[in-house]
Amino acid sequence: MNRMNRRQFNTAVLGVVATAASSSLRADENEALAEHRIADISFRRIDLTWPRRVGRNAVKGVHGDGPRSEVCILKTDLGATGWGMIRGGRKSVTDLSDRIMGQPISTLLDPGRGITAAHLMPLDFALHDLAGVILETPVWRMVADSDRDEPHVVPIYSGMIYFDDLDPPEAPAGIDKLIEECRWDYDYGYRQFKMKIGRGHKWMKPASAGLERDVQAVRTIAKEFPDCDILVDANNGYTIDDCLAFLEGVKGIPLFWIEEPFHENVADYRRLHTWAEENGFERTYLADGEARPDSPVLEQLQREGLLDVRLEDIAGLGFTPWRQLMATLKQQNILASPHTWGSGLKTIYTAHLVGGMGNAPTIEGVTCSHADVDFGDNVIRDGKLQVSSAPGFGLTLKD
Template identity: 30%
Template sequence: MNMTNIPSDWKVEKIEFAKLTGERARSAGANGRIGIHGKKCAVDIARITIDGQIGYGSSIHMTPEWAASLVGRRVIDLFDERGRVREAYRLQLEYPLLDWLGQRQGRPVYDLVSGSHAEKGVPLAVPCYDTSLYFDDLHLPDERDAVALMQEQARQGYAMGHRHFKIKVGRGGRHMPLWEGTKRDIAIVQGISEVAGPAGKIMIDANNAYNLNLTKEVLAALANVNLYWLEEAFHEDDALYEDLKGWLRQRGQQVLIADGEGLASPHLVEWAARGHVDVLQYDIIWPGFTHWLELGEKLDALGLRSAPHCYGNAYGIYASGHLSAAVRNFEFVEHDDISIEGMDVSGYRVANGEFHVPAAPGFGIVFDDERVTGLVERSGWSVSHQA
């Protein structure tokens, strides 16, 4: 990123913090690990003011005390020699800083970070998938009714513009008897693949609810499905993934192995470099955007694929679209239909399996200044630099 046009005397003038709330379009059920996720959502947002220009963005782990130590600091000192946010400020402030920089320069963030593979002057459209297909069928005793319900949810996603779908599996890991739940997993994946059609890519995510042999049983049963990747089959294990990859090669079954969410093994990238994992999925909010700029370079060099996780934080959906311009082997934006009050994302749209990113300054998200100010005053906080 070009930082040469930022005067050395510009300083952080104000940092404000507020929590914005909203809802998913449809309540999300259980997954292989935990119970109902529900409909309510929230995003922690920081607003930064520098030279009278504001920037908005997701922020985690920021306190008024930390912010007070930052106001009055030179902006140029928050970035390294490559123009990237320094690690000490990333989780708390990288998103509002990048949004501010894009607003100041009149450029979208994707243009600030784009790599040589990105086409210049061309509208940015990125493959995406519907990630909303959870265990919403557990109350139904009949498998056929369960399949019909999940197919209807997939049709809703298809009508919205999705063509690719990620499906939660692992019902037998906690919420149903083992074989009954596994059999239902298989039937639902097959049913949703009918909705997606032959061109639609299907991903399945077990949230570590399978073991190696159960994974093989499921994959063998889904050999007739256009299964693109298997995600978090079991907790990351190099020996088990090596076995699974060898088994898939023997069968000639082209299914990618994806992992990296949550408390992922620190050795996961090393194992992927050995060929045992294909797609890395660290979160877009933590460790974050700038971490992904660095990780994406490394994964590209190794010929590995990137698919940032962002479920549960609506801001991450839109940030992922911008990241795709910087990472050559970027796979998908993980998309969930969420509305956050005071956060206007109407510049973005899903169409024909792609996520269209607006060519607007910053992250292209319009925040309701008045609403945010009210939330800052009622339940948030504000810290200003005293000149």
């Protein structure tokens, strides 16, 4: 796919950061939230399993079949209900229940900023959903930094292309397995595939054999799906020399982005950036910050123009902190795509953040069961995730 130089794109899509919504509107919202008080807190475990077993990446073994996650449900004295993932687990919520029972929602969440105190982080998602329900507005509109009638809609990639060619160990399925999985994802609506690379780090010896398979896998999928973008993710399993050898092997394929080739450090990123600019990958985004992010190093990479996309996890960092970080990154002309792997709910949370604030070239899709959750109008269409405009996150727990 033909794309502008990544820096030109950043400038074109970001523009000038818009002013915040009027204080009078926010006052009306806070008044509406103040009428509702927390009356009940309950929990439920829901099925978010994946459509297929997911195998290994460069550093971890077989990931399995996906989660059955516990979520928190908040109800108010006036009958409003909101729910969401728990950041930390049930005990993190029960430990603070005495502090929030009977409290007005306006004291727990400010629509213009997010949760009002750090101890509320376990309920960050649920409180945003509840506030949206009370205000009869989608979360994307609540977090928008300008008045918008429609959300930003961006591409979505399948984040589920692992080393399934290597399993089962006694009879490896080979690259045909990857083609089968990408075909399933294509039929589901994806037009971007993120492929795991780094087989030689842990699973294939000699390491050169793993590197050769990485190249073969990417070239095969690019040929089989010529209308799709290819992203690659080494999960910090490469050295800088491995990374450059891989890129040499896939020359001619317009990679959309390279994610976590090695743990972020300035010297190696300088080499990678220079090589990419000189060897036909100047339009490929460099993305990092998901695993054990080193914030000072990431910020230096940004200042030097070596990093294009920040990836901290939407749940690991938190929805409210991401609202703050996204605003800062927009001012710095740095894109973002919060990591969502593991849970389909995290994909929707990220879509609403991006729907309101923009600033993302794509988001990570985690396909999951809909047995317990109605995802409503949050659907993939034409390679993009259409964001629901129903109140809250537009997600409903099924009976």
